[in-house]
Amino acid sequence: MRKLKTTAANMVAAARARITEYETPDLIALVDDPNVVIVDIRDVRERQRSGYIPGAFHAPRGMLEFWVDPDSPYFKEVFGQDKTYVLHCASGWRSALSAATLNDMGFEVAHLREGFSTWEAQGGPVEKDQAS
Numbered sequence: 001m002r003k004l005k006t007t008a009a010n011m012v013a014a015a016r017a018r019i020t021e022y023e024t025p026d027l028i029a030l031v032d033d034p035n036v037v038i039v040d041i042r043d044v045r046e047r048q049r050s051g052y053i054p055g056a057f058h059a060p061r062g063m064l065e066f067w068v069d070p071d072s073p074y075f076k077e078v079f080g081q082d083k084t085y086v087l088h089c090a091s092g093w094r095s096a097l098s099a100a101t102l103n104d105m106g107f108e109v110a111h112l113r114e115g116f117s118t119w120e121a122q123g124g125p126v127e128k129d130q131a132s
Contacts, residue, residue: 011097012093012096012097014100015096015097015099015100016096016113018103019096019099019100019103019109019110019111020099020111021092021096021111021112021113022110022111022112023113023114024112024113024114024119024122024124025123027086027088027112027124028119028122028123028125030084030086031053031054031055031124031125032055033084035084036083036084036085036086037057037078037081037083037084037085037086038053038055038056038057038086038088039056039057039058039064039085039086039087039088039109040052040053040056040058040088040089040116041059041060041061041088041089041094041095041098042060042061042088042089042094042116043060044060046090050090050116050126051120051128052116052126052127052128053116053119053124053126053127054125054126054127059076061089061094061098064098064101064102065101065102065105067079068105068107069105079107084110085107085108085109085110086109086111086112087099087102087109087111088111088112088116088119089115089116090115090116090117091114091115091117092111092112092113092114092115092117093115095115096111099111
């Protein structure tokens, strides 16, 4: 097996050392704040399977950098607002890496430390699509 220079866990730890992290109860308290945009970077299948935070904007991780960049043909207006942005994934690993990357680009963003995995158990609202 090929030896890597660093592990995914080490990359996440390095990202977490330099980004803003929200604890689940703190973000739950902000879920209805009109100045906060919660951004769900999970795959659409994860959202269908587990549900999602009501009002969260879905931005798949693979498009995130392009959607926040105003010079990109894929730019989304939701990212052009003067608001607080908080990313989340399932466990906080992908969102930590994504937050670090966006901060490197000059787009200030935080992330949900434990991800969606603890959201519902800690009293966070969850919306689920009805199967057709």
